[in-house]
Amino acid sequence: MTALPRIGRPATQALELQGITTLEVVAERSERELLALHGVGPKAILILRTELKARGLQFAGSDR
Numbered sequence: 001m002t003a004l005p006r007i008g009r010p011a012t013q014a015l016e017l018q019g020i021t022t023l024e025v026v027a028e029r030s031e032r033e034l035l036a037l038h039g040v041g042p043k044a045i046l047i048l049r050t051e052l053k054a055r056g057l058q059f060a061g062s063d064r
Helices: 009-017 031-035 042-054
Strands: none
Touching: 031 042
């Protein structure tokens, strides 16, 4: 399992409150779902997308 990258305290806390503590769990969620969480913004999504791609993963529902 891969730990979350540095995305800022508010975003990290928002994800952890939802039980999202690894990139593999991030990949089970859609960008829209994560953006709906208070504290998760476009910058955090960009960082997560980059880290997912580097590991051959993507957000749920992504066609890329």
